[in-house]
Amino acid sequence: MTFRIGIISDTHGLLRPEAERGLTGVDHIIHAGDIGRPEIVDALRRIAPVTAIRGNVDSGGWAREYPDTKLLRLAGKSIYVLHDLKTVQADLGAGIDVIVSGHSHMPKIDTVGGVLYLNPGSAGPRRFKLPITLATLEVTSEGMRPEIHDLGGD
Numbered sequence: 001m002t003f004r005i006g007i008i009s010d011t012h013g014l015l016r017p018e019a020e021r022g023l024t025g026v027d028h029i030i031h032a033g034d035i036g037r038p039e040i041v042d043a044l045r046r047i048a049p050v051t052a053i054r055g056n057v058d059s060g061g062w063a064r065e066y067p068d069t070k071l072l073r074l075a076g077k078s079i080y081v082l083h084d085l086k087t088v089q090a091d092l093g094a095g096i097d098v099i100v101s102g103h104s105h106m107p108k109i110d111t112v113g114g115v116l117y118l119n120p121g122s123a124g125p126r127r128f129k130l131p132i133t134l135a136t137l138e139v140t141s142e143g144m145r146p147e148i149h150d151l152g153g154d
Helices: 017-023 038-045 061-065
Strands: 003-008 028-031 050-052 069-074 077-082 098-100 108-112 115-119 133-140 143-150
Touching: 003 017, 017 133, 028 038, 038 050, 115 133, 115 143
Parallel strands: 003 028, 028 050, 077 098, 098 115
Antiparallel strands: 003 133, 069 077, 108 115, 133 143
């Protein structure tokens, strides 16, 4: 059985149609902060269940419902979500399979000490010359397969 997780970050109030299409068919969506406005999460919930955290631009009453970090378990994997990887606590403890972060707008997949670090990049307004991206993570009985998806766009 395959469980597909869509991972998006730094939408900054813009949910591109390309992002919605790229997330179609996933079993769960993680938003790693800098949502921008509550309607973004509402739209994502029409695609799949959503776990979202607050980023540094998320302020105001609507943003209070989102935590700064979240530890969740999906498809048997322990996933820790935070916005800025530089703020990760070094002593998270054993048992974390994946650390998802955003903030840098730079997509990255890395494995350190058996932990998968995944930054989906930014799916919102283009910043500098960085790509517009999101990620998927497929969890199967054979393991995990992360992938960055370039959405193109301006």
